[in-house]
Amino acid sequence: MNYLDLRLRFAPEVRHPIHQFIDASDAVDRDVLVHGNTLGDEDTFLFYVVGDRNPYAAALAAAESVIDFEITEIDDRSFYTFLKQQRPDVDEAMFAAFQRTGVIVVPPIQFLPDGVATLTVVGEAEALQSTLQSLPAAVDVTVERVGDYDWRQSLFDPGLTDRQREAVRAAVDADYYAVPREGSIEAVADTLDCSTSTAAEHLRKAEAAVMAAFCRLRDYE
Structure with a gap:
């Protein structure tokens, strides 16, 4: 479909x-x-x-x-x-x-x-x-x-690329976003099989897209 x-x-x-x-x-x-x-x-x-x-x-x-x-x-x-x-x-x-x-x-x-x-x-x-x-x-x-x-995506869709989604999933699984932070960018890079600078760039772009989409969503309230 x-x-x-x-x-x-x-x-x-x-x-x-x-x-x-x-x-x-x-x-x-x-x-x-x-x-x-x-x-x-x-x-x-x-x-x-x-x-x-x-x-x-x-x-x-x-x-x-x-x-x-x-x-x-x-x-x-x-x-x-x-x-x-x-x-x-x-x-x-x-x-x-x-x-x-x-x-x-x-x-x-x-x-x-x-x-x-x-x-x-x-x-x-x-x-x-x-x-x-x-x-x-x-x-x-x-x-x-x-x-x-995918109807679930339509609920909140920041428009991430496949690679950005992989980076976010790797960061969550590695407890990179835990408070206090327990995971490292190195762990994300290992999962993605890329350099730490590339992993960090994927996360920065993903985070920017998520925050922008969240603000657009809040505009409906």
Whole structure:
């Protein structure tokens, strides 16, 4: 079972009004589609948003495609948005590409400036290839990562290389991270069959990636 991490860039003429708002405003730091229901003629979505509530709500109210919405505060900088909307033509084509046997879209979907959306899809290789080929011309797609899907990895994925994962596992097994430290970098190097400087570099890069991913994860709270 394969997965693809995709980066979609919508052409300016087909961007959703809220996507245009994100491009033009500094009011939103994060806009994430957590869940969605696209059955029937209208779409129902739940978004997690970090930013200023009032400008975001004003943009929703001004969007002709948005039928109704409700905002639920989490704290002074984050909130949920539950909305219903009429489906834009580009979304109709997008959903047709992804809603096929052998393909699953794994939430969340994150919306970024410059008309970009990032998402993960899981499925059979042939069906995934058909999906990519069926995306509308107004949406440019980049495959950022390919691999065998593991749901556990999606819970917290710092994007380590295989060698960095080996280094971290060797360090944990050697009690390198014990308090007080009991293992040594030499023990890690022995397990990896490399020099101590190379082992230390693998660990530094892995630690940097883990901390950055942890901070991104905390941004959802």
